[in-house]
Amino acid sequence: FPLLSRSKTLENLIGDSSDDEKGIKLEDEKQSCVLKLHDLPGGPKTFLLVAKFCYGVKLEVNSTNVVPLRCASEYLQMTEEYGEGNLINHMETFLGEVFGSWIDTLKALDSCDEVMQHAEELHIVSRCVNSLALKACAYDKDLFGWPVSSTKNDPFATVIWNGIQSSSTNQDWWYEDVSKLRLPLYRRFILAVDSRSMDQEQIAGSLMFYAKKHLPLLGRQPSFPNSNLCSSFDSNSDQKTLLEEIVDLLPSQKRIVPTKLLLRLLRTSMILHCSPLCRGDLERRIGLELDQASIEDILIPNMGYSSETLYEIDCVQRMLDHFVVAHPWLTDSDRELVCRLMDCQKLSLEASTHAAQNERLPLRFIVQVLFFEQLRLxxxxxxxxxxxxxxxxxxxxxxxxxxxxxxxxxxxxxxxxxxxxxxxxxxxxxxxxxxxxxxxxxxxxxxxxxxxxxxxxxxxxxxxxxxxxxxxxxxxxxxxxxxxGKRAASPARIKDGRKGKNQDQENGESGGRN
Structure with missing residues (x-):
């Protein structure tokens, strides 16, 4: 049988019908062996392609089924020992051709979802991600002059052997393609291009493009957003995880991301109730470039259930603290001018404590905070x-x-x-x-x-x-x-009054004598 002669796994199962250690059940019905391959990567559809290959039937291999076929051939141990030009060798050769194309690599990476565990063990996912990252960085900086095989819609189709581009393209050409990846794969791609020293502005641009596409709240600016706005999209927990990952991946350099977008991210994080670490990171980033923000963007609706103010005040106070700390060259008058924007009486206990412990704030502002807090107590x-x-x-x-x-x-x-x-x-x-x-x-x-x-x-x-x-x-x-509303005079005040009256009488008597 060609199928048994090319697979070590099937040969061993047929040779030893009582061996069930690998989770593959063997049954004997009507003097025939039936193998149940429940764990085969790709399922029945992939096994049919494997059988066609073993029996010499022509089959079509493309970028969408090459990964399941490669995982299935590894599972069945279809090595060169069981036939020259076996399935493993054929699939590895075809994968090399797939990695030469940007679009085919994306399709192959997308097909890894159904066989993710086996694809990770064979390092296919890492190879796809590294191939995409290499192409994005090379196209951005023209580091490589080797030809790239691609389809007509592939951006690399315009790159000739010496690296000269036949037509001008934007540096953000890959934003739309990678935005279709799931969040775990997209995160790995961003880390890969970052390790290859890609321009931080391009990385930030891709992150913002991905966030705008998958976070519907980010593109809206209602004064008080409707709590049921996310019902037709992904769950709030998924969007919360996505936003926290985006903030974690943002470059740390100043003015890489526009302040307006950072404030939208902060507003969305409050709506989704993201972690304090995520919101604190956004407040720190905004505080570094607070001079670029507008009044409309800073007016963030208060999402607290027991809030006494219409807009968020504590976050603005913390952003002002970060701004003062990030600009140590400011004069005392400039710092006082910045701190005058805040009303000490409206600060919460947490914000007052944070302001009192900030040594870079003006003394006048710190003492005002402490005085009002003491009065409140x-x-x-x-x-x-x-x-x-x-x-x-x-x-x-x-x-x-x-x-x-x-x-x-x-x-x-x-x-x-x-x-x-x-x-x-x-x-x-x-x-x-x-x-x-x-x-x-x-x-x-x-x-x-x-x-x-x-x-x-x-x-x-x-x-x-x-x-x-x-x-x-x-x-x-x-x-x-x-x-x-009735208040009696204190004993001390009455005593002082009597003392004053007696003193006036004595002064009058002494004046009469004189």
């Missing part, structure tokens, strides 16, 4: 104390109104008291934590003032916010402690 502490006092008064009131005649009422009131006691304890713990944070912030301000050699009084006068902050703090505390 004081207001929270006073509000918590007010709620705690109200809970205590309600507990005493409810305990005094308990009816001893009704046992059910006593039980319900006792349960309510227990819940209120737990709530008061939680409130006290929160107040204690806020006091600790306030104390820590005060130490940071003292340390900052000592480092810069500025006194507290001069610092407050410099900012002109001493009286305003004190009045705000006093009003906040008074409003929380006296919700009805």
């Amino acid at each position: 004081r207001t929270s502490v006073s509000g918590c104390l007010y709620l705690s006092d109200n809970y205590n008064s309600q507990i005493h009131l409810s305990s005094s109104m308990m009816l001893p005649e009704s046992g059910n009422v006593n039980l319900l009131t006792a349960g309510e008291n227990d819940r209120r006691i737990v709530a008061v304890d939680d409130m006290r713990d929160r107040v204690s934590e806020l006091e600790k944070e306030c104390f820590t912030m005060k130490k940071e301000i003292d340390k900052l003032v000592k480092t810069k050699g500025i006194s507290w009084n001069s610092l407050c006068k410099m900012f002109g916010i001493r009286l305003r902050l004190k009045s705000k703090t006093r009003d906040a505390c008074a409003s929380s402690n006296d919700p009805g």
Whole structure:
């Protein structure tokens, strides 16, 4: 049988019918052997082509079936020991011709999906990727003068033996072709061209082309995008993975990718809830070239569920921090001018902490952030104390109104008291934590003032916010402690008033004597 004589695997299976170690079942029915090749690469369609080759029937081999045939011939061990010019040798020769054409190589790489495991073991995927990367780099820089066999639609058809191009073509001619690859194969292609020192602008251009083609949200600019926009496309998780991979592959050089596109990527990453690492990388890239951004692009809708602002503020603050750090030659006046764009009262706790720890920000801005954060903490502490006092008064009131005649009422009131006691304890713990944070912030301000050699009084006068902050703090505390609007004079103030009145009387008497 020609099929058995050219395959070592089939010969061994027929010779030893009880051998099932390779996962191929052997059955004996009606005095005939039936081999079930469930693991054959390419399935029945490929096995039919193998059988035609063994029996000398003419078969058509092209760039779409050469990879499954090569994997099947390896699986069946159709080497030269079992016939001269066996299938492995024929497929390797044909693969060499396929690698000479850009379009045929793309088709061969695309056909690797159905036999990916076997193609990886035979290094066919790597050979296809390297062949494509070599052609893209060579065409870009004219490094090679050897002829390239191709079809009429192949861009290499215009390259003659000495490297002279008969017609001018754009350097982005390969963007559309490689954008059809799946993400894992496309990633390997980008890494391959990057290892061959391709121009970073071309790599970034290909990445942006791929992102625009596969991320529908990237090409739209609604003020508040619809959450169901991605329903007709791939799932959100797939788009999230794609965006994170694109950001990871972007070149690290400045001004390679336009700031407008980076801001669109950042907006899309927030919609898809990408990882903090991905968003942080985009914010850093945008911060390096923030001077190239426009107001319309920076206005990113806030996607948080508990957001208090219409647009994202914290990300703009972080981008400003990156901009100041990336431009150390800026003068103090320029830095203050940049930081004036941010309202310290609207910053979140995370953004305030990040700004306070940035040594390159102006001292004026850092102290303003710390002052407003301290004011916010004081207001929270006073509000918590007010709620705690109200809970205590309600507990005493409810305990005094308990009816001893009704046992059910006593039980319900006792349960309510227990819940209120737990709530008061939680409130006290929160107040204690806020006091600790306030104390820590005060130490940071003292340390900052000592480092810069500025006194507290001069610092407050410099900012002109001493009286305003004190009045705000006093009003906040008074409003929380006296919700009805009635406020009694403090003992110290009454005492000071009496002292002033007595002093006026003494001055009058002394004046009369004189």
